[in-house]
Every structure is written in structure tokens, then in C-alpha cells.
Amino acid sequence: MRTPRTWRSLLMALLLTLGVAVVASPAQAFPSASRTDLTTYLAGISGRSTLSGQHNREPNSDPTKYTRVAQGITGQTPGLWGGDFLFAAADVANRQTMVNEAIRQWQGGSVVALTWHMCPPTTGSTCGWDSGGVLSHLSDSQWSQLVTNGTALNTAFKSRLAEALPYLRQLQSAGVPVLWRPVHEMNDGWSWWGGRPGANGSRRLYQITYDYFTAQGLSNLVWVWNVKDLNMGSIGDYWPGASYADVASLDVWVKMEPSTADYQALLNVAGGKPISLAEVGRVPSPALLDAQPRWTWFMVWAEWLTDPAYNTNASVQASYFGPRVLNRGEFTVGGGTRTGKIKGLGGTCVDVAAANPANGTQVQLYTCDAGGTAQSWTVAADGTLRALGKCLDVRGGVNADGTRVQLWDCAAGSANQQWRWDGATQRLVNPATGRCLDAAGQSSADGTPLQIWSCTTNANQRWTLP
Numbered sequence: 001m002r003t004p005r006t007w008r009s010l011l012m013a014l015l016l017t018l019g020v021a022v023v024a025s026p027a028q029a030f031p032s033a034s035r036t037d038l039t040t041y042l043a044g045i046s047g048r049s050t051l052s053g054q055h056n057r058e059p060n061s062d063p064t065k066y067t068r069v070a071q072g073i074t075g076q077t078p079g080l081w082g083g084d085f086l087f088a089a090a091d092v093a094n095r096q097t098m099v100n101e102a103i104r105q106w107q108g109g110s111v112v113a114l115t116w117h118m119c120p121p122t123t124g125s126t127c128g129w130d131s132g133g134v135l136s137h138l139s140d141s142q143w144s145q146l147v148t149n150g151t152a153l154n155t156a157f158k159s160r161l162a163e164a165l166p167y168l169r170q171l172q173s174a175g176v177p178v179l180w181r182p183v184h185e186m187n188d189g190w191s192w193w194g195g196r197p198g199a200n201g202s203r204r205l206y207q208i209t210y211d212y213f214t215a216q217g218l219s220n221l222v223w224v225w226n227v228k229d230l231n232m233g234s235i236g237d238y239w240p241g242a243s244y245a246d247v248a249s250l251d252v253w254v255k256m257e258p259s260t261a262d263y264q265a266l267l268n269v270a271g272g273k274p275i276s277l278a279e280v281g282r283v284p285s286p287a288l289l290d291a292q293p294r295w296t297w298f299m300v301w302a303e304w305l306t307d308p309a310y311n312t313n314a315s316v317q318a319s320y321f322g323p324r325v326l327n328r329g330e331f332t333v334g335g336g337t338r339t340g341k342i343k344g345l346g347g348t349c350v351d352v353a354a355a356n357p358a359n360g361t362q363v364q365l366y367t368c369d370a371g372g373t374a375q376s377w378t379v380a381a382d383g384t385l386r387a388l389g390k391c392l393d394v395r396g397g398v399n400a401d402g403t404r405v406q407l408w409d410c411a412a413g414s415a416n417q418q419w420r421w422d423g424a425t426q427r428l429v430n431p432a433t434g435r436c437l438d439a440a441g442q443s444s445a446d447g448t449p450l451q452i453w454s455c456t457t458n459a460n461q462r463w464t465l466p
Contacts, residue, residue, distance in 0.1 A: 030106055032175020033334025038111070038222050039246050041333045042274040042296045044382040047413060048431060049326050050289055051111060052319070053080030053299035055279070060086055060094035063101040066302050073305070073313050074320040077328035080179075081105040082299050085116040085164055087134055089126040099167040106176040109328045113179035113224075113278070113299060116164065120192040121146065121156035125163060136192045143196065147204045154208075161212050168213070172220040175334075179297075181224040181278055182209045185251050187238050188228045197237035210244050222246045226278050229254045232265040239269050247296070249278035256282050256310070263292040281310040286322030293324065323434065331420060339378040340466025341368060342385070345459055346444030349375045352407055353447075357388040360395075361407040365439050365448040379465055383418040384410060385428075391417040394452055399433040401453045402440075426462040427455055436461045 045051075054070045056063050063083055070078050083098045084091075102112045117134050119127035122142065127133035138146065145151040171178055186202035189195025196202045210223060225245035227235045229252045239245075248270035252258050258277065266275045277284065277298040283305070284298050304310050320327055342350040344365055351366035355374035369375055378386040385392040393408035397416040410417060415432035422429060428437040430452055438453035439460040455461065 030109055030332065031334045033177050035177050035220055035222050035246070037334045038177040038179070039274070040382065041331075042222075042247065042276075045326075045331075046274050046296050047293045048324070048415060048418060049331070050284070050293075050295050050324050051079035051297035051331070052076070052325050052327050053082060053111075053113065053297050054078040054305065055082035055084070055113075055115075055299050055301050057084050057302045058086065058088070058091055060084070060091040060098040063098045066300075066305060069305055070300070070316070070320075073316050074327075076320050077108075078110060079326050079328050079331065080111045080113055080297050080299055082113045082115065085114065085118070085167075087117050087119050087127050087129070092126050095167055099170055102171060102178075103174045103176055106174070109332075111179065111297070111333065112171070112176055113181065113297075115181050115184055117191075118160060118193070121153050121160055125160070134191055137189075138192055144200070147200050147208065157205075157208070158212055161209060165213075165216055165218075168218055168221070172218060175220075177220045177222055177334075179224050179247070180221040181226050181249065182206060184226040184278070185228040186226065187235055188230060197234065201238070203238045203240045207240050207244055210240070224249050224276070224278060226251060229258060229262050232262055235265060236269055242271060242273070245273065247274045247276055249276040251279035252277060253279070253281065257284060257288055258292065258295075260291070263294070267294060280304075281307065283311055283316050283319040285315065285319060286324065289322060289324045323431075330422065339376060341375050342377050342466065343368070343464040344444070344462065345439050345442070348444050348446075348448075350377060350450065350463075351375050352387050355388065357390055357407065359390070359406075359408050363392060363405050363407060363450050364446075365444055365450065366446050377466065379421075382412075383420065385417075385419050386410065392419065393417050394430055394433065397432070399435070401435070401451075403433075403435075403452050405437065405450050405452065421463070421465055425455075425457070426464065428461075428463050429455065437463065 054067050056066050067078060067081055083102055085095055106112050120136050123132060129135060142153060145153040146157055148154055183193050183202060183206040186194045193205055194202055213221060223245050224247045226249045227238060229250055248266050250258060250262060250266050274296045275294055276296050279301045280298050281301060281304040283300055319325060348365040349368040351364050352374040353362040353364055373388060376387060380386055390407040391410040393406050394416040395404050395406050418431055420429045420431055433452055435452035436455040438451050440449050440451050442458060442460040
């Protein structure tokens with residue numbers, strides 16, 4: 001059976017193939033949010049959903065260059081926007097342009113991820129890519145100084161970090177949590193900061209970076225630890241410790257896609273924290289995400305999106321419209337929990353029958369009351385809808401039209417209890433079934449039971465959340 005999202009995918013792909021303009025669903029603008037809001041959200045979707053993402057590298061004067069390419073291929077805006085502080089003089093001069101775009105992206109409904117291809121502390125604030133630049137190499141003696149507090153190179157490195165402070169503080173002031181990925185691909189020696197295992201190696205530089213920015217009062221950074229898909233059996237040599245990382249991430253360049261062993265290695269080192277595909281050349285297929293469901297986002301690297309050795313328009317479309325992938329406008333982050341009435345057909349309210357908190361109690365429509373507990377619902381950050389200490393639940397997890405919803409004990413990660421509100425259609429979708437919360441018989445009479453049903457445009461599937 002094809003879910004409504006599958007049919008939508010086929011229709012969108014057909015329209016795009018025919019050259020018909022497709023407009024993405026309006027974004028659900030994100031409110032100001034905290035690091036905790038974003039990490040809680042990622043933990044909540046782990047195993048269920050994956051954010052689509054696109055990196056925008058040079059030039060910083062045009063920080064949506066590759067996001068626009070993704071929009072042209074899919075008709076959708078990626079759920080994650082990636083930017084870079086970069087190193088060349090022109091890009092350093094346009095860091096403000098890049099950060100302004102980061103704020104716009106968050107406020108428009110996309111998560112923000114930032115990387116920094118940094119010049120070494122042995123040179124100035126700007127540099128080239130090759131000799132003397134990002135690809136340069138520090139001697140063992142220089143490295144020892146770098147990771148020793150108070151030395152000239154250690155001080156120079158912290159001065160380099162300070163160059164990002166004004167921009168990161170702007171993001172914090174704007175209420176933008178950032179997926180912050182410094183010292184990336186630290187297990188590979190292509191960069192001046194990478195390829196040094198052990199306690200005083202690359203992971204120590206990452207720890208110094210963490211300690212510096214934390215001491216500066218930055219509390220909006222979600223710390224993304226990152227390795228490349230090589231020598232995966234030894235990535236533990238680069239792990240900085242659980243207190244230094246919110247997310248463990250993988251860049252996939254040695255292979256076309258992460259292997260089962262790569263996936264398991266990330267899960268092992270993460271120790272229950274979210275994992276992600278921080279850089280990929282090939283867009284992960286729906287089949288891959290089904291087999292490796294714990295990736296919480298993927299980010300395609302710039303022009304690799306249109307490299308025929310990696311992707312086709314059809315494969316990119318298939319990924320963006322896969323049942324697990326969330327694009328802009330299909331999810332919300334931030335705002336914490338909200339409590340109040342959920343209103344539906346005819347202005348009636350979602351109600352727990354007789355205010356009974358017992359498992360299996362019918363959830364129904366009923367005339368809105370003045371403030372009783374039976375109609376007080378909390379929209380939680382983990383994707384659940386809660387009343388009377390219980391969760392709105394698809395009975396038995398049955399994927400069939402007419403399956404009733406009920407009140408049930410909340411269970412962490414339960415697919416039966418996940419709901420995603422689409423601001424454009426006002427529908428509440430259970431992602432596991434692809435079906436919508438529905439008032440039976442299109443009735444607004446008191447006692448009308450609620451159920452799941454194939455999504456329609458009918459008024460009995462429109463809901464207003466608190």
C-alpha cells in the first residue's frame with residue numbers, strides 16, 4: 001500500500017520532471033530556542049525521522065547558492081542549512097552576510113549547521129587552501145605547543161577562535177541554536193588539525209575549543225563531534241568524552257554511503273546520543289535510512305548534489321520525499337512545551353472521555369469547557385500530545401483507516417504516540433502510519449470518537465494547537 005507521502009513524492013517528481021513549478025509548503029517559522037530544545041528534538045526523532053540538509057560553501061557572499069539548487073530539484077527547502085566561516089579573504093570579509101543568512105534560515109524554519117575551515121595558528125586570519133593554509137602541517141613540536149595552555153601557539157589559536165565570537169553571540173542573541181562542528185574529520189590527516197589520535201591529539205584541540213567558547217558564555221552551541229569514514233575501528237581514539245559532545249557525526253567520502261559497520265561504530269561511540277551524517281556526497285536513499293534509521297540529519301556537500309557520479313535528480317527527489325525525511329515546513333523546533341486546548345471541527349475540543357486517565361480511554365470531540373483537565377493538552381518537544389499524564393496513542397499501532405486513538409501510558413520513542421503538525425494544512429500526522437488524526441464520520445457532535453485516516457483536505461482533519 002502506498003502512503004499519502006509516497007503518492008505525494010510521485011506527483012512532485014512528475015511535476016518537476018515536466019518542468020512544472022512546484023511551491024514548497026509554507027515554513028513553520030521557528031521561535032527563539034535553546035541548545036536543549038534542539039538536542040531534545042534530535043533525540044526525539046532518532047530512529048524515526050531524518051532532516052534533509054544542504055551545505056553552502058564558497059562564496060559567503062551568496063550563502064544560499066546550493067540550497068537554491070536543492071529547491072530547484074525538489075521543490076522543497078532543505079530542513080537544514082549549512083554554512084562555513086571559511087578562510088579566504090573574500091569569504092572572511094563576508095562572514096556577516098553568512099551569519100545574517102543563518103538567522104534568516106532558522107527564523108524561516110530550517111536548522112542551522114556551521115563548520116569552520118580554519119587557517120592554522122601559524123599564519124594570519126586569512127589564508128589559502130594548499131601550502132601554508134588549511135592543508136598545511138604542524139610539526140610535533142608545534143602541536144605540543146598548540147595544546148599546551150599559555151604557549152604562543154595556544155594563545156594564537158584562542159585568538160583565532162575569538163574571531164568567531166561576535167558572530168556566534170549574534171546567533172545566540174537571535175535565539176538560534178547552532179549545530180557547531182569544529183575540528184571536523186579529526187581522524188584524517190588532510191587538514192592541519194586532523195589525524196592525531198590520543199589524549200593530546202586532535203581530540204584535545206576539540207576540547208580546548210569547547211572550553212574556550214563555553215567560558216565565553218556561549219550556550220547556544222550544539223557540539224557536533226565529527227570523524228570521516230576511514231579506520232572506523234579506531235574512532236574511539238578521537239572521542240573527547242560524553243561531556244564534550246551532544247552529537248556524534250560521520251562524513252562519508254571514502255565510500256558512497258555509510259556501511260552497516262560505520263553506522264554501528266557511530267552508535268557505539270555515541271553511547272545513546274544522537275548521530276548524524278554531517279557530510280555526504282550521495283543523498284541517502286529511503287532504503288538506506290530504513291536500514292540505518294538513527295541518522296538524525298544528512299547534509300549534502302555543496303556541488304556534489306548535482307555530480308552525476310553521486311546523484312541524479314530522481315534520486316535526490318526520492319530521498320527528499322522518502323517517508324522518513326523531513327524538509328522545511330514539515331517539523332518544528334523550539335518554543336518548549338505548550339499547554340492548552342486542541343480545537344477541531346466546528347470549534348469543538350479534543351477531549352478525554354469523562355476525564356478518565358485509565359489506559360484505553362476514548363479520545364473524542366466535545367464542546368469546549370471553561371478549563372477542565374480533560375481538554376488540557378501539552379504539545380511536548382518529543383512529538384507527543386499529553387493529557388492527564390498520558391499520551392495520545394494509536395490503538396495497537398494498527399496502520400488502517402478507522403483505527404481509534406486513545407489515552408495510554410507514554411513510552412519513550414513509541415511510534416504510536418508521535419504526532420507532527422503541518423502548519424500549511426493544519427493536519428496532525430502520525431509519521432509511523434502516514435495517516436491523519438480524524439473526527440469519525442466528519443461529525444462535530446459531542447462524543448465523536450477520534451481515529452486515524454488517510455489524509456484528506458476535509459475539515460474534520462484540521463486542528464488548531466495551543
